[in-house]
Amino acid sequence: MESKTIKHVAVYLRKSRDDGEFEDVLSKHRDTLLALVENRNWTYRLYEEVASGEKIESRKEMQKLLRHVEDQLYDGVVVMDIDRLGRGENKDWALIKDTFLNSETVIITPNKIYDLEIDNDDVSFDFMSIFARIEYKTIKRRMKQGKEAGAKKGMWTNGKPPFPYYYDKNTRSVLVDETKLPIYRAIVEKYLNGTNLGHIAIWLTITRYPRHTTLSLMERTRAGQILRFNGCWQAKSIWVTSLMVKPVPNVDRWNWFPKKSGLKSWEHMKS
Structure with missing residues (x-):
């Protein structure tokens, strides 16, 4: 040919x-x-x-x-x-x-x-x-085996840690980022007091909390809804099974099933 x-x-x-x-x-x-x-x-x-x-x-x-x-x-x-x-x-x-x-x-x-x-x-x-x-x-298969072996030694092996943690290379574990902790506590407190995630997102935008390119409360553990900054604070619907593997000190582990916010548009949330 x-x-x-x-x-x-x-x-x-x-x-x-x-x-x-x-x-x-x-x-x-x-x-x-x-x-x-x-x-x-x-x-x-x-x-x-x-x-x-x-x-x-x-x-x-x-x-x-x-x-x-x-x-x-x-x-x-x-x-x-x-x-x-x-x-x-x-x-x-x-x-x-x-x-x-x-x-x-x-x-x-x-x-x-x-x-x-x-x-x-x-x-x-x-x-x-x-x-x-x-x-x-x-x-x-090798990656899975490596993650399991690291986890047994107490190491963090699940990629990017959930908010408000960060990965410490020296200890190969996760630690709480104190600069992000106030935001985390404010979100948790409002949610536990009955504020839905859509209104929390609006509140964060109005109060102009310091914004992060990715604010992931529990994304990596599939344990909650996600709040991200993408021009504004937003809420994404994910059904919950449990909270974080290692909760922030003084925040109890719980199970809850949030309702969808019902918001049809995020236009009014843009800053």
């Missing part, structure tokens, strides 16, 4: 949050792929995201890329390796393969160009998708 002419490509970069130091790795991958593209004198559009490769539904840039590939906007898609396209379920791999095959778009890595209309490349793609899935499952 005659090789396809490549002039315009998409460059797709993905780094998993679980791999650590993702900005540094992304930068290296970006430099490698852009050098490849520029050496071939191809025009390109860059797609970049930090996300797990398990499910396409959680990867907005990948969804956009597949739509554009389906619309035949590119001659090829440039990636560091096949597993950057995904490591997830068989249905996701089937979607990726069908999209590239039907649009006659090639997959380009620094080592090889894959044309899925060629039998050998098609088989190679299938094998690599299987290996990527196996590798992903292995990584997840």
